[in-house]
Amino acid sequence: MRLLSGGRPVRLRPGVAVAVAAGLLAVGLAAPAIADDVALQTDQLWINEPNEQALPLAADGSQPQSRTLGVGIYHDDDSFTVTDGQLTVDVSDLAQVAEVTWPDNCTPSGTRAVCDIPVVPTIGGDYEDQVSLTVRAADGAQAGAQGRITYEATATGGPEETLTAPHKSFDTMLAVGSGPDLAIAPVADVEEGRPGDERTIPLKVTNIGNESARGITVKLYASYGLTDLTRYDACTYTSSTGGENPPSTKALCTFDQVLAPGDSFELPEPLTVRLAPHALHERLDIDFDPGDGAQDLDSTNDSTVLGIGADNTADFSVTGDTISAAAGQTASAELTFKNNGPAWFGNLGSGDPVAKVRLIVPQGTHVTGVPAGCIPRTLAGGYYEKQTGAPRYDCALPYWVPEDTQRTFAFSVRVDTVVPGTTGAVSIHPTHGEFGQYPSGFDPDLTNNTAALTVN
DSSP states (O other): OOETTTEEEEOOOOOEEOOHHHHHHTOOOOSSSSSSTTOEOOOEEEOOOOOOOEEEEETTTTTOOOOOEEEEEEOHHHSSSSEEEEEEEEEEGGGTTEEEEETTTTEETTTEEEEEEEEEEEEEEOOOOEEEEEEOOOOOOTTOOOEEEEEEEEEESSSSSSEOOOOEEEEEEEEESSSSSSOOOOOEEEEEEOOOOOOEEEEEEEOOOOOOOOEEEEEEEEOEEEEEOOTTTTTTEEEEEEEESOOOEEEEEEEEEEHHHTTTTSSSSOOEEEEEEEOEEEEEEEEEESSSTOSOOTSSSSSSEEEESSSOOOOEEEOOEEEOTTTOOEOOOOEEEEEEEOOOOOOOOTTTOEEEEEEEEOOEEEEEOOOEEEEEEESSBBBBBSSSOOEEEEEEOEEEEEEOEEEEEEEEEEEOOTTTTEEEEEEEOSSSSOOTTOOOOOOOOOGGGGEEEEEE
């Protein structure tokens, strides 16, 4: 799993709880008198290193442009206080490649520096990189030259008193290059819009490379709930009507403007979008590329995904069924999911199903026919070997559902023992966890998220 911090991925390694008694019992030894809920806790120190970074050569006899690399350390278990962090940064591999300027909290010695971090955070919301390295291409460096920065770290605290990050596990590759580098200025997400609102998206891109961009290509992707993209003469617009993927609008724009190093470009007029009546959690993908077939030096900063939220709801509901059959007979049971709107919903980032419909099989019955997309489970949710005869089924929905979706799952159910009025539970759940916790906020009525399959 990866989380973003400062625009870059942060690695997460969960802490581990280790039971003491298990190993002793396995070899027939008596376990010490320890309460069942007591476990040895562990903590681990990690380094959040930057991704690979492209360094432009000098433009027109000037000094090469600098880049800032944020580095930090963190630990797993927030029940411990960890202090006196020391991050060791080794730049010995950067000779003839790059020059580094050290921040005030780092003490350099030759090609290494030790950076002091008084308090080491966990990876929660308060995490920030603690060390900012300034790097640029070395004088005389040639395009294509590469070098690596490596990191080690220690800190004080945790159950073992001293924490050490895994040895030789963290580094950042620097590569010297020549060319344009289009970087988008930060754009804030749009929150709490209302259906029908028009929103203006400020867009600005700057060439922070060492060569001119001879022409600019802009690509826009607007999700299903966004309409009325601004029309530019330089753009070609296409719209999809749905199917496996949700409807969307795309724009491909070509501008002839030459963007010299340090210059910025904005669209001829502000970009606007409108929130449709069915809008909910929308996204606008924006991508800039240099024209004339040129390769952008750093592709990580020339695109962005903007979240646009609408104050709207999508009412998910499920209905069960009533079947009658004598012992030994089979009947069809139809379980129906509906999105009553007014909004659509889609997991556009993860691609996970929007929800799953769960059937707990009624007592005295046996499922003999299973609809597509339904997985057999044990009652507790574990693996069940056979496709038929399971006590529970979880039926996945697509990763997006329009505002008027209706999806029916038809099971074949054989009555083995007649138990008048026996029922099975039908319910809606998220892909992960229990409904009501996730997704949060958009379903205004959770009372219709459950129903029953009644037999005889």
